[in-house]
Amino acid sequence: xxxxxxxxxxxxxxxxxxxxxxxxxxxxxxxxxxxxxxxxxxxxxxxxxxxxxxxxxxxxxxxxxxxxxxxxxxxxxxxxxxxxxxxxxxxxxxxxxxxxxxxxxxxxxxxxxxxxxxxxxxxxxxxxxxxxxxxxxxxxxxxxxxxxxxxxxxxxxxxxxxxxxxxxxxxxxxxxxxxxxxxxxxxxxxxxxxxxxxxxxxxxxxxxxxxxxxxxxxxxxxxxxxxxxxxxxxxxxxxxxxxxxxxxxxxxxxxxxxxxxxxxxxxxxxxxxxxxxxxxxxxxxxxxxxxxxxx
Amino acid sequence: xxxxxxxxxxxxxxxxxxxxxxxxxxxxxxxxxxxxxxxxxxxxxxxxxxxxxxxxxxxxxxxxxxxxxxxxxxxxxxxxxxxxxxxxxxxxxxxxxxxxxxxxxxxxxxxxxxxxxxxxxxxxxxxxxxxxxxxxxxxxxxxxxxxxxxxxxxxxxxxxxxxxxxxxxxxxxxxxxxxxxxxxxxxxxxxxxxxxxxxxxxxxxxxxxxxxxxxxxxxxxxxxxxxxxxxxxxxxxxxxxxxxxxxxxxxxxxxxxxxxxxxxxxxxxxxxxxxxxxxxxxxxxxxxxxxx
Numbered sequence: 151x152x153x154x155x156x157x158x159x160x161x162x163x164x165x166x167x168x169x170x171x172x173x174x175x176x177x178x179x180x181x182x183x184x185x186x187x188x189x190x191x192x193x194x195x196x197x198x199x200x201x202x203x204x205x206x207x208x209x210x211x212x213x214x215x216x217x218x219x220x221x222x223x224x225x226x227x228x229x230x231x232x233x234x235x236x237x238x239x240x241x242x243x244x245x246x247x248x249x250x251x252x253x254x255x256x257x258x259x260x261x262x263x264x265x266x267x268x269x270x271x272x273x274x275x276x277x278x279x280x281x282x283x284x285x286x287x288x289x290x291x292x293x294x295x296x297x298x299x300x301x302x303x304x305x306x307x308x309x310x311x312x313x314x315x316x317x318x319x320x321x322x323x324x325x326x327x328x329x330x331x332x333x334x335x336x337x338x339x340x341x342x343x344x345x346x347x348x349x350x351x352x353x354x355x356x357x358x359x360x361x362x363x364x365x366x367x368x369x370x371x372x373x374x375x376x377x378x379x380x381x382x383x384x385x386x387x388x389x390x391x392x393x394x395x396x397x398x399x400x401x402x403x404x405x406x407x408x409x410x411x412x413x414x415x416x417x418x419x420x421x422x423x424x425x426x427x428x429x430x431x432x433x434x435x436x437x438x439x440x441x442x443x444x445x
Numbered sequence: 446x447x448x449x450x451x452x453x454x455x456x457x458x459x460x461x462x463x464x465x466x467x468x469x470x471x472x473x474x475x476x477x478x479x480x481x482x483x484x485x486x487x488x489x490x491x492x493x494x495x496x497x498x499x500x501x502x503x504x505x506x507x508x509x510x511x512x513x514x515x516x517x518x519x520x521x522x523x524x525x526x527x528x529x530x531x532x533x534x535x536x537x538x539x540x541x542x543x544x545x546x547x548x549x550x551x552x553x554x555x556x557x558x559x560x561x562x563x564x565x566x567x568x569x570x571x572x573x574x575x576x577x578x579x580x581x582x583x584x585x586x587x588x589x590x591x592x593x594x595x596x597x598x599x600x601x602x603x604x605x606x607x608x609x610x611x612x613x614x615x616x617x618x619x620x621x622x623x624x625x626x627x628x629x630x631x632x633x634x635x636x637x638x639x640x641x642x643x644x645x646x647x648x649x650x651x652x653x654x655x656x657x658x659x660x661x662x663x664x665x666x667x668x669x670x671x672x673x674x675x676x677x678x679x680x681x682x683x684x685x686x687x688x689x690x691x692x693x694x695x696x697x698x699x700x701x702x703x704x705x706x707x708x709x710x711x712x713x714x715x716x717x718x719x720x721x722x723x724x725x726x727x728x729x730x731x732x733x734x735x736x737x
Contacts, residue, residue, distance in 0.1 A: 312496035315463055316554075318483045319490040320510035320561055330509075334500040 221298025255360025489558030
């Protein structure tokens with residue numbers, strides 16, 4: 151790259167980022183604290199706001215582990231087994247990303263709602279899914295379905311089965327081989343997949359608004375609380391809620407991303423001093439440098 | 446040994462338990478292991494690309510089999526040190542595989558496989574990914590190591606020279622079939638068929654039969670006998686001299702001579718010569734000469 155292009159390119163890149171992310175997010179922060187910290191604090195410590203926060207965190211705590219286990223499982227199946235319809239499974243994993251979250255929510259209502267396919271059976275057994283907590287978890291898990299698979303699958307395919315088979319010949323059970331060989335190999339990509347999943351679940355609005363009914367103090371998540379605050383002319387509540395959402399996202403990104411960065415640096419310094427005929431270390435997976443606020 | 450795609454690696458993987466045979470049994474020391482899973486077979490396996498555990502140090506790589514077996518820490522440490530010493534990478538114990546050269550990784554993989562004290566050691570193209578010089582060194586080293594540890598070792602290769610150098614017994618595999626099995630010299634001298642003949646070394650045709658070009662002799666006097674031929678070309682290849690011949694019946698063959706024999710023959714292209722198979726006694730003499 152010629153050096154005379156460097157400065158203009160940087161200005162364009164930073165300008166783009168500023169217009170799309172920094173200025174809008176910054177103004178949210180500004181508006182939240184426009185009337186002082188106390189006002190903002192009061193707005194997010196109302197019972198409804200606190201409930202929305204806990205509900206959101208609870209959804210994350212359930213939906214993210216579910217998707218992590220599912221994502222790793224599906225990745226292993228797709229990477230390690232050849233079977234008919236593998237392409238179909240592969241495509242279905244992406245489906246929630248392709249269709250609008252609102253449609254995902256509607257689909258869940260159609261199946262699990264009072265008049266849905268399983269509606270009678272569920273009602274007879276006293277199980278409430280739609281307009282209730284399980285529905286919110288299901289909607290959140292569905293829209294965030296692809297992230298772990300899309301991060302982990304390429305890495306599994308890249309590392310192949312040699313290391314696992316070597317572990318097997320050395321006496322490891324398949325579980326031991328997975329825990330001690332495969333899992334450490336996919337660790338970085340898994341951490342990133344989990345980060346993206348968490349970000350998506352935290353910020354999900356469309357699917358949740360359809361299945362939850364957005365009942366304040368009951369089925370209102372943080373994003374729904376923000377929407378509700380705007381509707382009820384409570385801008386400070388909306389902005390302060392947005393700030394909390396952003397802070398949680400930043401914490402998640404830092405905690406899960408710290409490991410990734412640390413390991414990246416370690417790999418980088420290693421490859422510098424490795425002998426000439428050695429292979430390069432694992433290339434980093436699709437390094438999408440997205441902030442969770444994008445979702 | 447056999448050409449690529451002939452089923453050598455598959456056979457090795459069947460022995461290790463990484464593949465299931467459609468028929469037949471795997472027996473080691475008279476014990477049927479066909480239904481036993483790979484992890485219980487106690488077979489050391491070195492993969493073609495070494496399959497290093499990339500996230501573990503050299504020491505932890507070698508220790509893996511012992512850690513899985515839950516051996517005491519002190520015992521593992523002692524054993525791993527011993528093995529690293531044996532394969533001469535003790536000074537690299539705390540490095541990661543990405544910091545090793547190909548040859549060093551190969552030796553690490555070997556130490557890792559030996560750590561579980563395998564009944565049999567399987568090596569899949571162990572030198573395939575290394576450059577020629579390193580390959581030569583490792584081959585000699587492996588032979589020495591094998592004498593030291595004396596574990597029955599099955600090595601898969603497509604390289605004739607490598608096979609002849611390291612093997613006590615040689616099995617030739619082609620297109621999924623076992624063509625011949627025996628001592629290297631025996632197979633070289635008495636190949637069962639044309640494929641083995643051609644695969645193991647240079648071969649040429651005389652009187653419609655395959656023969657080694659160094660098993661042919663040339664005279665330039667008619668009286669001794671043999672088939673009449675004309676010298677087409679003489680190529681000096683350092684130690685050996687290759688003489689291409691056109692026979693009276695129109696077919697071609699070539700003869701491999703030592704430099705001395707070529708000088709003695711003193712022919713130029715276009716000369717008439719007589720070619721015949723060396724008598725066994727003569728060949729024996731030639732062989733001793735080469736060996737000494």
